[in-house]
Amino acid sequence: MNSNLTPITKGNILVVDDTPNNLRLLSEMLTDRGYKVRQALNGQMALATLHRLPPDLILLDINMPGMNGYEVCQKIKADYQTRDIPIIFISALDDVLDKVKAFQIGGGDYITKPFQVEEVIARVENQLKIRRLSLQLQEKVERLQQSERIQRDKASQLEDTLHKLKYTQSQLIQSEKMSSLGRISAGISHEINNPISFISGNLTCAEQYFKCLIHLLEKYQKIYPQPQPEIQDIIEDIELDFLLDDWPKLIYSMEVGVNRICQIVRSLQVFSRQNEAKLKPIDIHESIDHTLILLHHRLKSRGEADGIEAIKDYHHLPKVTCYASEMNQVFMNILSNAIDALANKPPPRVITISTQIKQEEKSQIQEGEDPVLADSALIKIADNGCGIPAEILQKIFDPFFTTKPVGSGTGLGLSISYQIIVERHGGKIKCNSTLGKGTELVIELPIISEGLGASP
Numbered sequence: 268m269n270s271n272l273t274p275i276t277k278g279n280i281l282v283v284d285d286t287p288n289n290l291r292l293l294s295e296m297l298t299d300r301g302y303k304v305r306q307a308l309n310g311q312m313a314l315a316t317l318h319r320l321p322p323d324l325i326l327l328d329i330n331m332p333g334m335n336g337y338e339v340c341q342k343i344k345a346d347y348q349t350r351d352i353p354i355i356f357i358s359a360l361d362d363v364l365d366k367v368k369a370f371q372i373g374g375g376d377y378i379t380k381p382f383q384v385e386e387v388i389a390r391v392e393n394q395l396k397i398r399r400l401s402l403q404l405q406e407k408v409e410r411l412q413q414s415e416r417i418q419r420d421k422a423s424q425l426e427d428t429l430h431k432l433k434y435t436q437s438q439l440i441q442s443e444k445m446s447s448l449g450r451i452s453a454g455i456s457h458e459i460n461n462p463i464s465f466i467s468g469n470l471t472c473a474e475q476y477f478k479c480l481i482h483l484l485e486k487y488q489k490i491y492p493q494p495q496p497e498i499q500d501i502i503e504d505i506e507l508d509f510l511l512d513d514w515p516k517l518i519y520s521m522e523v524g525v526n527r528i529c530q531i532v533r534s535l536q537v538f539s540r541q542n543e544a545k546l547k548p549i550d551i552h553e554s555i556d557h558t559l560i561l562l563h564h565r566l567k568s569r570g571e572a573d574g575i576e577a578i579k580d581y582h583h584l585p586k587v588t589c590y591a592s593e594m595n596q597v598f599m600n601i602l603s604n605a606i607d608a609l610a611n612k613p614p615p616r617v618i619t620i621s622t623q624i625k626q627e628e629k630s631q632i633q634e635g636e637d638p639v640l641a642d643s644a645l646i647k648i649a650d651n652g653c654g655i656p657a658e659i660l661q662k663i664f665d666p667f668f669t670t671k672p673v674g675s676g677t678g679l680g681l682s683i684s685y686q687i688i689v690e691r692h693g694g695k696i697k698c699n700s701t702l703g704k705g706t707e708l709v710i711e712l713p714i715i716s717e718g719l720g721a722s723p
Contacts, residue, residue, distance in 0.1 A: 277301040278395050281322040283313040283339065284357065285331040289380075293326060293357075296384050297391065310334035314342060317349050324394055326378075329358040329365070337372055344373040351401070353394045357382075361509065396462055459532050467525045474518050481511065530560060548586035549594065551644060551712075555579075555620060558598045565606050566618075573614040575606060580621035587644050587712050593687045600680035601648050601708050608652035608706060619649045625711065642714045643694070649707035655700040663698055688712070 280302050282293045287308070294304045305322065307313035309331055325343070329336035336356055344350045353375040358365065361379045369377050375397070376390045488494075494502070559566070559577055568574035602618070609616040625645040655663065664685040688696040693713055700706040 278323040278391075279303045279305070279320070280324045280326060280391065281305045281307060281313060281316065282326045283307045283310065283331075283336070284326075284328040285309055286328070289328070289357075289382075292382060293387070296382070296387055300388055302391070310336070310339035310342075313339060317343065317346075317352075321349060321352060323352070323398060324391060325352055325354045326357055326391075327354050327374075329356055329360060329369070337368065340369075340372050340374060351398075353398050355390055355394055361506070361513070363513075393466070400459065400462075459528065463525055463528050463532070466521075467529075470518060470521055470525065474515075477514055477518070533557070546588055546590060548588050549591045551584055551587055551594075551622060551646065552581050554591070554595050555598055555646075558595060558602055561599070562602055562606065565603075573616065575609055575616045575618060578617060578619045580619065582621075582623040584622050584624060584644050585714055587714055589692050589712065590687075593691060597684045597687050597710070598648075600684045604680060605648060605650040605652075605706070605708075608650050612652055615651070617651045619647075621647045621649075624714070643711045644714055646710040646712070647707055648710075649705055651705040654702040654704055655698070655706055656702065660698060660700055664696075 277300070280297055282290055282297075282304060283306075284290050284293070285308055290306045290308070294306060297304045305316065305320075307316060311334060313325070313327070327336045327339060331339075336358070340354055340356075343352065343354065350373075354373060355376040355378055356369040356374045357378045357380065359380040366377050375394050378387055378390055556579075566575045566577060605618045609618070623645050625643045664681050666679065666682045685696055688694045688710055695709075695711040697709050698706065699709065
């Protein structure tokens, strides 16, 4: 896939509006800024031209005869070949419900008439920048998926080899996969940080500029309480009171979006931890929280299906010395499995994460019992799924064992987690499960461990 937008020009934009004057005005704005512009007078014409030469961006009028903008957008988003093309709605409608509907059916932004040149250009450039970053991300993901397919094909040729050799090889593949994912995550987060910083900074400036304009306007109205009729007509045409009320809401919604992106980028950076391959003290709660952020898309509601509630019952834990990226991988594996276990369960669907310090006096350990870690961090991750049968429960940490359909799981997640917790960190991991009630993974990690230095 080519991650670049249309070559030579800054972008190929399709403008759809049943008003020729609007088409001319928008075309001139965009052409003057170096964009290649195509025009369509109605929804049918727009849909007919999409497959011949898909644009990089669509400016779509809402109120059109025959097929309105909402209907055109729905058809575009329902088509596999065109659903990823960003759409900016244009309309004289400035009601919040109209904007909400535009976003709900797949719109990326919303421009109200009359057009302001700088606003139109800024929103177009933002959508094209997001589109470009999305294409780059998709290209990298596809390359990673292709690499995974190649590795799976190679693994299938080794089915007759010794189990130990196969397990060792699969571990190396998984390690390379996580390393590649970490590098990609670090690169993407770095690339996203710069434009997001610009947007965040500009939002702050925009908010301050707006306050200055409001102050000036209030002074003007105080000094000239009865403006000239021409000025009064403009005030009424632009619905000044509504504009003054709606602008802070627009700024706030954009700030919320920027903060959400920053939160995800930060979680990607924490998860990859490419420069933290050595033992170091980490905050277990922070690692779990960032993993939950990365899994948010799997936890939230989808369509008519209710989401999964993640309940955190954190108690005080000191920092635990461990390999940070490996511990993140453990939490990702266990939480992903818990989400999978709740996939087909009716509500309520709950994952409970609890932490506490476990202190055990050595004198309490009876002869013949397994030794219990003294001064350890106890982490429990439980789901209220259907549970695991006893005959399967004893195999869940075995290499390549999985109950998922072919192609849906490698059977390495819990096995690698076991190795990371037990062999790499001198801890413990066990699974408790009751049919019909759910499953709980219990991890114990030493808080103080002298001489811990497992080989990498």
